[in-house]
Amino acid sequence: MDVLPEDILMQILVRLPVKCLFQFKCVSKSWCSLIKSPRFTDLHVSRANCGDQEGVILVKRFIKDERKIVLSFHSKDESLSLQVVAPDFEILSFEWSTEQFREIQYPDRVEDTEGEYGMQKLIVLDNSLAMIWYNITGSQISDQHFDIWVMMEYGVQESWVKKFSIGPLSGIESPLSSWNSDKLLWEMSNGQLASSAVLGDNRGSLTKYNIHGSPTTLQANIYHESLVALGELCGRRMN
Known part of the structure; x- marks a missing residue:
């Protein structure tokens, strides 16, 4: 059953959905150990998450108070952007690698x-x-x-x-x-x-x-x- 090297097997399995992986844990003890390993889990999460990011970001603006809550963010990807709508109705993009904001223009015909x-x-x-x-x-x-x-x-x-x-x-x-x-x-x-x-x-x-x-x-x-x-x-x- 263990014909392929572990690294190649991992690159194949990491592309599969979670339901299939739970089924494949029953193939053999070595497959089960590989799928349950922290290294495999981290690799699968980094590939599966939307936008190559892990976690949730909540930014909430109140009328009488202002609160920013960061629940979680563990991505290593430096090209990610966060789109928020500013109080003056501009779309802003935040580049994580440079920590810089820049404005994204609305469509010309939106009035x-x-x-x-x-x-x-x-x-x-x-x-x-x-x-x-x-x-x-x-x-x-x-x-x-x-x-x-x-x-x-x-x-x-x-x-x-x-x-x-x-x-x-x-x-x-x-x-x-x-x-x-x-x-x-x-x-x-x-x-x-x-x-x-x-x-x-x-x-x-x-x-x-x-x-x-x-x-x-x-x-x-x-x-x-x-x-x-x-x-x-x-x-x-x-x-």
């Missing part, structure tokens, strides 16, 4: 319409920076159309492309995130979670889920399977 207020939500769509743009009157969103812009070449303003529009959608509080590159997640005005297709004839229809939160508090976060157990991850953060 507020008279009597309305433009809102935006940054998401990752098909591994590209994307922005959902919509207008609201007052504090209500009713039967709105949502424009989805995608930056085809990162950092180049001229590469923004308006891929499509979704709507009219009624009862939407705000967009949340993308899901599997073919769906968008939404928060309804009553705090319920819903989704809509990115492409196809049913793009304007909502699928509602039996998941509720308090209005304006629902959040969607990216989840990836990992060989790192929750207890082990907590232990790493404590250390």
Whole structure:
């Protein structure tokens, strides 16, 4: 069974999903030991995580106070960027290697319409920076159309492309995130979670889920399977 050298076997196994690896632990004791080793776990996590990064970053701005909470960040990749929307409605990119901020320009055709207020939500769509743009009157969103812009070449303003529009959608509080590159997640005005297709004839229809939160508090976060157990991850953060 152990015909291949360990390094070559590791390079093959590290490309497999977590479910397959749990099954392959039963192949032999040596395979089980290899898959359970910290070296293999770290290598698998570094390849599997979205954007080649491990951990979660939360930046929260309050009206009366300001708080920045960094939960975890263990990446060794120096080319990562963090997109945040500044108080003056600029998109900023932070380069981890240089610790420098730089502005990313909005698409030229994104403008507020008279009597309305433009809102935006940054998401990752098909591994590209994307922005959902919509207008609201007052504090209500009713039967709105949502424009989805995608930056085809990162950092180049001229590469923004308006891929499509979704709507009219009624009862939407705000967009949340993308899901599997073919769906968008939404928060309804009553705090319920819903989704809509990115492409196809049913793009304007909502699928509602039996998941509720308090209005304006629902959040969607990216989840990836990992060989790192929750207890082990907590232990790493404590250390």
